[in-house]
Amino acid sequence: MTIQNNISDVTARIEHAAAECQRSPQDITLLAVSKTKPCEAISEAIEAGQRQFGENYVQEGVEKIQYFSHRNDLIWHFIGPLQSNKSRLVAEHFDWFHTLDRAKIAQRLNDQRPSEKAPLNVLIQINISDENSKSGITLAEVAELAAQVATMPNLVLRGLMTIPAPETDYERQCAVFHQMNEAFEQLKTTYPTVDTLSMGMTDDMRAAIHCGSTLVRIGTAIFGARQYHQ
Ligand SMILES: *Cc1c(COP(=O)(O)O)cnc(C)c1O
Numbered sequence: 001m002t003i004q005n006n007i008s009d010v011t012a013r014i015e016h017a018a019a020e021c022q023r024s025p026q027d028i029t030l031l032a033v034s035k036t037k038p039c040e041a042i043s044e045a046i047e048a049g050q051r052q053f054g055e056n057y058v059q060e061g062v063e064k065i066q067y068f069s070h071r072n073d074l075i076w077h078f079i080g081p082l083q084s085n086k087s088r089l090v091a092e093h094f095d096w097f098h099t100l101d102r103a104k105i106a107q108r109l110n111d112q113r114p115s116e117k118a119p120l121n122v123l124i125q126i127n128i129s130d131e132n133s134k135s136g137i138t139l140a141e142v143a144e145l146a147a148q149v150a151t152m153p154n155l156v157l158r159g160l161m162t163i164p165a166p167e168t169d170y171e172r173q174c175a176v177f178h179q180m181n182e183a184f185e186q187l188k189t190t191y192p193t194v195d196t197l198s199m200g201m202t203d204d205m206r207a208a209i210h211c212g213s214t215l216v217r218i219g220t221a222i223f224g225a226r227q228y229h230q
Helices: 003-020 039-047 058-067 084-093 103-112 139-150 170-190 205-210
Strands: 029-033 052-055 075-078 096-100 120-126 155-162 196-198 215-218
Touching: 003 029, 003 039, 003 205, 039 058, 052 058, 058 075, 058 084, 084 103, 096 103, 096 155, 103 120, 103 139, 103 155, 120 139, 120 196, 139 155, 139 170, 155 170, 170 196, 170 205, 196 215, 205 215
Parallel strands: 029 052, 029 215, 052 075, 075 096, 096 120, 120 155, 155 196
Antiparallel strands: none
């Protein structure tokens, strides 16, 4: 399978999942997660019409953004954990930040965002079900962090993101995603800029779409399995 075929395949799966729950496929953005993959793979995805890419590692992501800087139609999302000493690179280069889980990082990103750039689009990361993960806050903590972000002129609060604990059962995937969707709907009533619920990866995309996801983050199904080197 080529990357182009994979993208058509994933797009068809998104359309099918949307149709199953009477949603419009236009309301679901496909984010291609290109971490660990070379620029040639991203070029192939661009050829196939893909424009939004997700990266997990700051240095690698910035190198790719610079490689493609001759284009102005790509949108880059930072979706990995961020150490505060690397926040400046995210503020200066990325368009979206999915993993906000503390005010200190929000403040740094706000202060470091270049004034000539549009505000950085921010999602608050929720730890909904993964006891082993240190990333993300609880739903009970969202209101306070959202209120802090809302005061920061160089950030715009766009919604919520989650990476649930791995789960293969559809019903159990849905139970978790459903809680996210309720929190998302509630957040929207306070903040008109909130329009994005980032959830769903290669193995739980269908359940995520059925439960209201507006952005799925797909790596493996587009680029193939990842190899990590020591
Ligand atoms: C790697 C990664 C993905 C993509 O996962 P796949 O299972 O390969 O689709 C999505 N979201 C985040 C935050 C990731 O780190």
